[in-house]
Amino acid sequence: MITSDDELDAKLRQLFADDRLGGLQPKEGAGETIVAGARRRRNRRKTMTAAGGVAMASVLVVGGVTFAKVQERDTQAAMSTAASQAAASGAAPESTGGGGTALPAPPGQTSQSNSAPLTTSTTQKTTPTTAAKPDGPTKIMTGSLLGHSGLGNLTLGMTEAQLTAAGIIFAKESGTTCAFGKVTKVTGQVGDIRIYLSETAGVTAILPASSHTPEGVGTGSTVEDVGTIYKVPTNGQLPSVNLGTTSYEFALSNSKVKSVVLKANNRQGCG
Template sequence: MDLDDELRKLFADDRLDVPVRPEADRVIVTGARRVRRRRAGVVFGGGMLSVATMLVAGTAFGVSGDAPQRTPLAAAESSGLTTTTTPPPSSTTTTDAPRTTVVPPPATTEEPTHTTATSTTTTSSSTPTKAKPPANPLAFGPTTVGPLRLGMTVDEAEATGLIQANSEPQNAAGCLGYDWAGHPAAGYHYSLVFSPKYGLVRIGGRTNAETPEGIYDGSSEDDVRAVYPDQSKPHIGHDEWVTPVPGNPSAHYWLTLRNHLVTDIRLELASQDCYQ
């Protein structure tokens, strides 16, 4: 008997038979189904974990430079915006978290414009623009200013009610200084001056003064020189112009200039002993 015959005899022995349970097929099928469900659950769970990981990464770092930006909760509340967060449903559908989108300004496609700066030198005129004449001018000259008259006494001038004594009424020459009533000036800054010998020798200090020739506070130096081309006498003040009064040879106009504009007009006696 060869080896093949021995093997056939061995496998044909009844002692090797294994009894089969009646429900064996049902048990095997149920087990196979359980294994398939477990494998499907593992695959599905891994996929969900991957999706969640991608969403978290995209939210934290942004998918690309064009992704909308998040506005912090404090910023949203301060701007009056209300953000409502809805919890995800229990189903397998994934819902993106609510976002507050900040729209960036549109990008311009215009080419940059190159400008060339031009330096402009502005030369200011030596003579500023003169002011307008006074609305209610007070005529200065040729001999009077309102009811005041050159040469009148202190008592006569006080009787008009237009003047009041200065806080330092007497100067070194013994002359008396006065202000306009209701408009006191600093000590020794007189609008009107009285000489014991010549009477009223100066009338000035009025912003609405205007000469018969049309010179007023705010007139330009050029206008002054054109109207009064002659100086009566040199004066130590380089911003003063002393000129004869047309129609009154015994009087002078004493014009004070600042920045080439008239700032004060005085009608004065040509001969007086109160100041130089």
């Protein structure tokens, strides 16, 4: 292999002087021209080789920088994903010794950290207790609502003609001038209702089988509750409760209200 321009020049001159050329002699200056051309081609190859090396080196440098950036971006993306998963699960990301955030360990490997081991807390169930009954009387709100002047469309003082006009049917069971009997078709009626009907005073008393007053006294109320609600002394018994022109009277059974009766204060001896 020819390693220098001088060696190439010597080889070419030796070739031109070779006897095997049959005495042929190149033109004057031809040798110099050939040697110069050979030198140019040799220099061109060196230049191309050098340029190729520089280009290759540039490619390697650029590729290395690009790979480093891609690797850094992938690392940051992985760290961000790990932090997001830890935040979504409510757990803190694992901490590395250098203050950074460690990526989750691959499957089959155990992630080591300096954090304390997780502990499982056991919450004891408590059995709810029934609230104590508040102080005060128990109010009854079952049965027909027996107001201070009547029940539904049935009111004290109504005549038999007025009962019929209101659509109430009266079935007399006893009496003449002071009749006693059962009424039906009364609005708000619950169970049987009986009345006293005077020829001169109209309806003087209403006796529902099951009822309660607007204040909450009714079938099942205790004597104490009635005395507390209406502020009357009881002594084991219940007096009538005066409402002005009407009154409540209570029928008792085993110290509890069995029924409530609404009466007109001016009954004229009926009921």
